[in-house]
Every structure is written in C-alpha cells, then in structure tokens.
Amino acid sequence: FSPQRELPIIGKIAIGSLKNKFLILLPGALVISAFAPWALTPLLMMGGAYLCFEASEKIWEKLAGHDQGETAPDELALSSAEQEKKMVGSAIRTDLILSAEITAIALADLAERPLATQAAALAVVGLLITVAVYGAVALIVKMDDIGLHLAQRRLASTRALGRGLVRAMPMVLTGLATIGTGAMLWVGGGILVHGLHEYHLDLVPGVIEGLGQAAGQVPLIGPVTGWLATATASAVVGLVTGGVIVAILHFIPRGKRAAH
Numbered sequence: 710f711s712p713q714r715e716l717p718i719i720g721k722i723a724i725g726s727l728k729n730k731f732l733i734l735l736p737g738a739l740v741i742s743a744f745a746p747w748a749l750t751p752l753l754m755m756g757g758a759y760l761c762f763e764a765s766e767k768i769w770e771k772l773a774g775h776d777q778g779e780t781a782p783d784e785l786a787l788s789s790a791e792q793e794k795k796m797v798g799s800a801i802r803t804d805l806i807l808s809a810e811i812t813a814i815a816l817a818d819l820a821e822r823p824l825a826t827q828a829a830a831l832a833v834v835g836l837l838i839t840v841a842v843y844g845a846v847a848l849i850v851k852m853d854d855i856g857l858h859l860a861q862r863r864l865a866s867t868r869a870l871g872r873g874l875v876r877a878m879p880m881v882l883t884g885l886a887t888i889g890t891g892a893m894l895w896v897g898g899g900i901l902v903h904g905l906h907e908y909h910l911d912l913v914p915g916v917i918e919g920l921g922q923a924a925g926q927v928p929l930i931g932p933v934t935g936w937l938a939t940a941t942a943s944a945v946v947g948l949v950t951g952g953v954i955v956a957i958l959h960f961i962p963r964g965k966r967a968a969h
Contacts, residue, residue, distance in 0.1 A: 760897030765954070857875060894947035916942070
C-alpha cells in the first residue's frame, strides 16, 4: 500500500477496535461479571491459546518461507480494495482477542467493585489502550516520512539524523515484528499457565515457578533473571501449544486430502 493510504487504514482499524470494545467486549464483560464469573478463566485460556496459535503460525510461515514473496493464487486475485478489507479485518480480529484478554484480566481485578465502577474502568482502559497503541503505530508508519523531511533540512546534523531514521526503519519494523511474536507467545503461554494453576493442574506451573525461583538466586540481577526464566518458560509453553494447533489446522487436513 502507498504511504498515503497507510494512515487511513490504521484509522479504520482503530475505529473498528473501538466499536468492538464498546459494542461487544464491554457489554459482554459486564454480563459475564454479573451472571457467569466462572467463565472468565476458560475464556482467558481460549484467548491465550489463540495468541499462541497466531505467533506459532508466524514462526512456521517464516521457517517454511511462506513470507518470502510467495503469494497464494487467491490473494493474487484480490483487488486492492479487497486486500485492504482483508488486512483490516485480520488486524481487527487479532486486536479483538488481545483486547478481550486485557478486559478479562482487568475485570478479574474489579470483580468486587460495583457494576458501574467496572463499566467505567473498562471503558477508560479500552479507550486509553486504543489511543496509545494506534497512536504509536501511526507514528512508526510516518517515521520514514519524518526522516525524509529532516534529510532535506539545511543543518548537516539534521540531515544525518533524517537519513539515519530512513535507514533504520526496516530494522526497527523487523525488530518490532520479532518482539511482537515473542510477546504473544509469552502472554498467551502465561495465561495458559495461570489457567492451569486456577484449575489446580500445577505440574507445569510448578516447574515454571521452580525455574523462576532458581534463576532468581543470581546475585544482584536475581529479579531480572528470575523474570526472564519465567517469561521464557511461559513462551515455550505458548510455542508448544501454538505448534500443536498449527499442526492440527495445517497438516492434518492436508493429510486427509492426500489420502483421498
């Protein structure tokens, strides 16, 4: 897509995200809080499994070379408008899952508060997250344009800064994509581990807790190493879970077709 279309697309995604939060997530969360608080943990685990699947699928596509310029025939047949609609829909769907996870976590902390307080807090959280996330995305998208503008200024230092921004953007975007994938595995795996603990299935949570405590014994940087060990172990749980889902969705159906 051209740079002129990037910000409108981000705007569409942000508007879709807000609609989902205020028309679906907020009413749904309040209904669950009032009538089925027991459903929070399984819903969180379902969302966590989806995040693990999304991240694992990205890793599989990278390893299999599916993101190296190979475009599926059905995607080639799509018009520019259809591609935009598909991309916006996919982004909104992923945002919905992430927002649902954040909403459920916030709701668990607000379970003892009055319903009106829960509604107000969730509305503020949803609005702030949307503004912060999509504001940052818009800034990143326009960073190369800012760099080009600075590269045309009179001061040599300003021009150097502008050229540096332009050159750095591909690496920044690649780094953000990698960090995002790792974060999805960590968050999704962590939610699954927490859910297992809630259901008193403490084998995996116990192992991860033990690893975190052992890594936390390192002098001076114990809190950092302890957190890293716990986060890494949670990400491994997320990768295994997501890998199983990817295998089920991609390989088993293909095997059935080959058998016929």
